[in-house]
Amino acid sequence: MPGPTAPVPVAPATTSTLPGWLADAARIRERRGTTRHTRVVETGVVDFAGNDYLDLSRHPDVIAAAVAATERHGAGARASRVVTGTLDVHANLEAALRQLTGQESALAFSSGYTANLGVLSALSGPDTLIVLDAHMHASAIDGARASRSPVTTYPHRDLEALNSVLAQRTQRRAVVAVESVYSVLGDATDLVATAEVCRRHGAVLVVDEAHGIGVLGGGRGAVHAAGLHDDPDVIVTATLSKALGAMGGAVLGTAALRDHLLNSARSFLFDTGLAPAPAAAATAACAVVQAEPERVARLHDVAARLAAELGVEQSAGAVQSVPMPSAEIAYDISQRLRHSGVHVGCFRPPSVPDGVSRLRFTAHSDATESEVALAGRLLREALHETAAYAVRPATAGTVA
Ligand SMILES: Cc1ncc(COP(=O)(O)O)c(C=O)c1O
Known part of the structure; x- marks a missing residue:
């Protein structure tokens, strides 16, 4: 798993109760210089920190769709998608994502985080090796941790290393996870070459397109640009919260994959369906990406x-x-x-x-x-x- 930082020596807690425990943790954060804050963002600032890459969160069509969906369905989906939480806005969203990315099928999740968690844990098991690029996002790491699979990483974008990990594995199956564009460095995976290595070793490739959809391939994503959108062994995960300006996530692939996830991805089954407003907003955003290249x-x-x-x-x-x-x-x-x-x-x-x-x-x-x-x-x-x-x-x- 990607690099844990070296332990920072800290004086033992004076007490084992929660206040002492939390104070110890806060001291460690301070010493490492990693204390974080949630600050309310002032209006009128120049924003080069957000992920609203296409400025769609404030697009009139996107806002109108969110308002209309809320008026029609209310604020929440009220239940898991497999109980009574599947609404027409979810079906419309999945159709729009299919159309944008050229994939056969789509399943909407409540976030990109739960999409990664769901797909990696639902494709896991003791006879499946999960192989992560060392720069994968926390949600993929957590998905791998939540799986019942052995997990390993390979050096960032090093296809020779990936090749030998896959060649030397003892497990029957393997799932490799990469990002099309990495979230911190902004560098891209050579998807054609990565898919080729996976194909050589019978491995499934999961591509997190959180920073690719709306950005690469004219907005249709890097997997589409690489011509891999109809490869049944290539799966795409997406977030609706970045270039699509809304909130939510999705897994895109074959209809059989959708069926499998719908029946076994715990972060889909045991989670309330995506709220109507972001589902409809992201649907409108998909249309804008195509209408306003x-x-x-x-x-x-x-x-x-x-x-x-x-x-x-x-x-x-x-x-x-x-x-x-x-x-x-x-x-x-x-x-x-x-x-x-x-x-x-x-x-x-x-x-x-x-x-x-x-x-x-x-x-x-x-x-x-x-x-x-x-x-x-x-x-x-x-x-x-x-x-x-x-x-x-x-x-x-x-x-x-
Ligand atoms: C690469 C990557 N994957 C997944 C996610 C999670 O997406 P969401 O914010 O929709 O949960 C993010 C968001 O930061 C991300 O950068």
Whole structure:
């Protein structure tokens, strides 16, 4: 499983009751510099931290669909999808996702997290090896942990290593999980080559398209762009909360896969159905992606300009990742930018798969030229002020 951080020595708890226990945990977080906060976001900020890549969360068609679905069905689905929680909005959503991605079948989940949890645990068992790229998202790691399978990882995007893991396995079956575009570094998987390695060893490939759908392949996703959408051994998981601007998740693949998940994915069966508003919103968003292809093109233009301003190589997707010399500098610069009205993501160990603290700037299609320029100028100023130039590490994506 991806790298646990080294244990941080901490004085033993004075008491075993909850207050002492929580205080110990808080001290460890403070010492590691990984304390997180939930701050209410001010309006009017420049947002390069969110995942609303196509700015669809505020699109009039998307909002209207959410309102209409709420008025028709109420605020919630009221039950699991297999009890009375399947509504016409779910059927419409699954049809829209099928159409967008070119897949035979779709099953909507309440989030991308539960979709990954569901598919990995439902395809598991003692005779199935789960193989994760080392940079997989926490939801896939948790899905693997929840499975009854042996689990292993291979170095990020290293297909030779994947080949030998699959060749040496003792289990009859194998499921390999990758992301089409990785969430922290923004780099992409070579899906054609990965699928070829999987095919050679009779392994199923699960592709998490959380950062690919709406972004790559004209919005239809990287799996479609690679021509793998009708390969029965390639499964797609999706979130509706990023480029589609809503909330929820889905698994896409064959009708037989949908049937299997519907009957055995615990995070589908024992979870209330996706609420009507986000289901209808995501359905409308799928239509907008296809009707307004210029949005996807604008996103890539913004990503190119943003990467140039930040002095990093442009990534495959919306995420532009800037390595920082230390967790403290990363946090300090993210706060300076925030106080100047620009929000960016700050990722520090243990949340970064490669152990390098990073600022993550996410492009979105409606970002203006002046917002992009402002982000670049503020970053350059902050780096100079923190003397980061002198101590920056030699990693991929250098700061110019
Ligand atoms: C790669 C990846 N997979 C899955 C998820 C989970 O999606 P959701 O937010 O819909 O639960 C995310 C969200 O952060 C993600 O980045």
